[in-house]
Amino acid sequence: MSTRIAFLKGHGTENDFVIVPDPENVIDLSPAAVAALCDRRAGIGGDGVLHVVRSVAHPEAKGLAAEAEWFMDYRNGDGSIAEMCGNGVRVFARYLLHAGHITEGDLAVATRGGVKKVHIDKDGDVTVGMGGARLPEGDVTVSVGEHSWPARNVNMGNPHAVAFVDDLAQAGDLLSPPPFSPAAAYPDGVNVEFVVDRGPRHVAMRVHERGSGETRSCGTGACAVAVAAARRDGADPAVTGTPATYTVDVPGGTLVITERTDGEIEMTGPAVIVAEGEIDAKWLESAAR
Numbered sequence: 001m002s003t004r005i006a007f008l009k010g011h012g013t014e015n016d017f018v019i020v021p022d023p024e025n026v027i028d029l030s031p032a033a034v035a036a037l038c039d040r041r042a043g044i045g046g047d048g049v050l051h052v053v054r055s056v057a058h059p060e061a062k063g064l065a066a067e068a069e070w071f072m073d074y075r076n077g078d079g080s081i082a083e084m085c086g087n088g089v090r091v092f093a094r095y096l097l098h099a100g101h102i103t104e105g106d107l108a109v110a111t112r113g114g115v116k117k118v119h120i121d122k123d124g125d126v127t128v129g130m131g132g133a134r135l136p137e138g139d140v141t142v143s144v145g146e147h148s149w150p151a152r153n154v155n156m157g158n159p160h161a162v163a164f165v166d167d168l169a170q171a172g173d174l175l176s177p178p179p180f181s182p183a184a185a186y187p188d189g190v191n192v193e194f195v196v197d198r199g200p201r202h203v204a205m206r207v208h209e210r211g212s213g214e215t216r217s218c219g220t221g222a223c224a225v226a227v228a229a230a231r232r233d234g235a236d237p238a239v240t241g242t243p244a245t246y247t248v249d250v251p252g253g254t255l256v257i258t259e260r261t262d263g264e265i266e267m268t269g270p271a272v273i274v275a276e277g278e279i280d281a282k283w284l285e286s287a288a289r
Contacts (some may be wrong), residue, residue: 011087024053076211125269155225171194184277226259227265
């Protein structure tokens with residue numbers, strides 16, 4: 001490993017990431033190293049790490065190399081591995097454009113949740129095809145303190161529990177994972193969204209992201225919220241034959257989510273690169289011990 005490691009910092013609706021370009025997959029990013037990078041006092045700070053690797057160079061993505069040149073090896077802020085991150089995909093695409101690897105328009109990004117289709121608009125917004133939602137059967141409940149709410153189980157390649165509440169303050173501080181039941185519904189933990197209505201097909205949310213705590217935004221969470229709101233409102237595009245579009249306010253901005261009649265969900269929002277620099281590899285090695 002060289003003594004200096006390049007990095008960038010970016011965010012999508014204030015869901016922020018440390019970006020580590022590593023096309024040939026030669027940098028050892030252990031869970032401890034990722035957690036050190038994401039530490040907001042002793043490290044660079046971020047909700048997660050976007051490890052940028054060519055698909056052909058990563059054992060988990062080699063099989064997707066024919067469909068997508070680049071693999072988003074995403075890690076949560078605590079160092080754990082995640083299947084997908086919607087805001088992360090937008091920032092990942094923005095980085096590829098920034099670095100000159102791609103041009104505006106369409107591209108494909110490999111993730112652990114499959115290959116995602118992305119479109120970079122000339123106005124700066126990035127649209128990601130997030131795939132379809134699965135709605136597992138069974139009742140789920142989430143709790144904060146003495147309050148409990150029924151939640152909609154939505155899977156966007158990662159698990160979500162969506163609870164509609166009267167006031168977003170009811171979600172508490174979201175520093176620790178909200179308890180849920182039954183435990184069998186989410187054996188590996190869950191992202192929990194608390195949602196209020198703002199108007200017709202317009203909602204606002206707060207989220208506890210599994211492995212990261214409360215974040216300013218969650219792309220897959222916004223998609224899960226839009227699907228849950230649509231079903232609550234009696235809108236299923238596969239049945240009605242009409243796409244359903246919801247505006248979802250998150251603490252860090254606004255995302256627009258459209259569920260098409262074929263089940264594909266598209267998420268549109270901003271993605272920004274704010275800084276770039278170098279990591280001291282000796283510090284990282286020491287911090288990761």
